[in-house]
Ligand code: SF4
């Protein structure tokens with residue numbers, strides 16, 4: 458059985474909760490050995506504070522730093538924010554540089570670190586991908602995502618967080634080839650030793666950057682990445698088996714897929730489960746279920762595979778992004794658009810070329826001024 462620990466926690470009690478989480482998971486010693494170099498991978502999509510539900514709480518990061526140091530490990534905090542964001546500035550704004558100085562540990566902007574191209578074994582869409590060298594230089598990885606909704610993948614937890622190990626503009630490749638498939642391919646290369654989902658303040662609505670904070674007061678931990686993803690989805694009120702990237706993870710050695718083989722310790726799921734409002738780009742759960750879930754599944758059992766047609770229909774119905782008049786012309790969306798579908802020139806807001814747009818919503822993800830709408834009409 459895979460183990461997932463769900464505990465109550467907040468910024469003040471983070472250290473106690475993190476220690477308890479490791480204890481219930483079998484002890485930190487089962488995951489980290491003395492002398493291990495341990496990459497702590499938070500989610501720093503942008504410099505917004507953790508109270509917005511956008512970034513990993515510094516209190517959680519410091520608690521994990523202390524736990525690893527106590528175990529005799531060498532923690533290193535590493536992250537690469539999207540192109541046009543300065544990761545080092547984000548480290549400063551969020552107080553991560555102070556944590557690093559206090560505990561005499563390294564913080565590394567993975568956009569500036571060396572990287573290598575790695576071949577994906579049995580890829581779904583990505584034959585090779587550039588990944589930070591640090592991932593392969595450390596002995597262990599502790600994945601520290603935030604619980605959020607996501608305009609493209611519906612939710613964002615541990616699997617999506619590892620995109621920050623892909624430096625710079627190479628992240629955009631994952632959007633171009635199909636995010637769900639690419640996420641599974643990426644996670645087949647990067648294997649975290651332990652995942653702690655920061656759900657002290659989660660995000661609902663227009664995630665992952667512009668949603669509303671949702672105080673859950675929870676920390677979810679597991680040595681099994683897929684099991685933590687499935688339980689995290691359940692806590693958000695989502696059916697994990699209707700999420701395409703989770704469906705594609707079955708049989709990919711990313712962890713336990715079968716919820717009946719996942720044991721939850723700590724809080725009861727029924728006590729902590731909450732309904733998250735989804736990004737407005739998402740179709741109703743009934744439509745998603747019919748188009749991507751129940752009907753294709755039933756037909757595939759009869760030997761008829763309509764999954765490709767169903768996906769095409771679903772993609773066709775997804776909205777194009779719209780740009781609001783309050784645009785500040787910062788150009789982040791233009792720089793990060795993987796298809797170069799946006800131009801600005803002398804216009805007051807970005808102009809969209811629908812022929813080029815692949816509806817990946819990176820523009821929404823990188824707009825810190827909340828000037829992009831992806832809304833179903
Ligand atoms: S839409 Fe947002 S990211 Fe794009 S130029 Fe305007 S303010 Fe910047």
Ligand code: SF4
Pocket residue numbers: 778793794795796797798799809813814815816817818819820821
């Ligand atoms: S305009 Fe936005 S949604 Fe369209 S391809 Fe560019 S980043 Fe993706």
